[in-house]
Every structure is written in structure tokens, then in C-alpha cells.
Amino acid sequence: MERTLLRMLAAAIAAAALSLSGFTITAAAQSDQQPTHAELVQRWAEAGIDTQLKGMKASLRLTADQEKDWGPFVSAVKDAEKARVLALQKEQSSTLSPMDRNAAKAERLEQSQADLEKIVDAAKPLYASLDGAQKHKFIALGRMLVPERGQFAKEMRRLSIGKGD
Helix, strand or coil: CCCHHHHHHHHHHHHHHHHHHHHHHHHHEEECCCHHHHHHHHHHHHHHHHHHHHHHHHCCCHHHHHCCCCCHHHHHHHHHHHHHHHHHHHHHCCCCCCCHHHHHHHHHHHHHHHHHHHHHHHHHHHHHHCCHHHHHHHHHHCCCCCCCCCHHHHHHHHHHHHCCC
16 A cells, blocks of 8 residues: 555656656746746646645546546636635745735635635545545545645545545
């Protein structure tokens, strides 16, 4: 079990490295202007989350019936990641005073909780359709998708209580 997770993690890291290097070359070839640091961070975050989601989907080996519930989950995760990166960039702006930075952090944490709830809501139908082994993988791999790892796992496990999982 641990070997499988380690192999999946290694594959995801390798895929991310390859996609990032190819992404950088493609981006440079398409534009004469250098992307800003904020744009690069956004692209890296998108590439990273895409790689993690692809690895997760491959590991779960979804059936055709389960596939239909995958899309909403992916959309919720990607939307949350975009919002998180933008909020972090705002929070780390050098033009903010210390109090404004704290307010931005509080706003980011509040938005993060709302985004986690959206992810969990989108995951519920998919999670309900998974078998026991898939549910275990889903929780383990899902923890890596969101910064609030413990909360995600807690919510997914709560869905299993009383269902014999």
C-alpha cells in the first residue's frame, strides 16, 4: 500500500517536472514578452494541480458510471486552487501594511473554508460511488490536493460513518 502511494507520488512529481519544463518552453516560444512572476506562479499551480488530478484519476481506476461524477470534483478543486493562489499573491503584496496583510490572510482563510466546502460537496456523489479501496485512495490522494488536508480527510471519512467502510 505504501509502495503504491510512493510510486504514485513519484510519478506525479516526475510528470509535474516534465509538464513544467515543456510548459515553460511553450510559453516562451508563444510570446516575446516575459510573463510576470504572478503569471508564472499561476501557471505552475495549474500545472501542478492538473498533474495531481490526473494521477489521482489514474490511481482510482474509475468505472464509466464513476467518470460522470469526476468532472464536478475536478472543477471545484481547480477553482479553489486558482482562488488560493490569487489570495496568496494579494496577501504577500509588498504594498500592504501589516494590518492589511493580516486582514488579507483572514479573508483568504475564510475563502479557503468556503472552497473546501464546495470541494466536499462536489466530491460527495463521486465518493459515494467508490468501493472501499477506491475510497481509501481517494482520501489519501485528496489530502494532497487541498491545503486543509486534515479537514478534507475528516469530511470524507464522515461520509463513510455507518456505511461499513
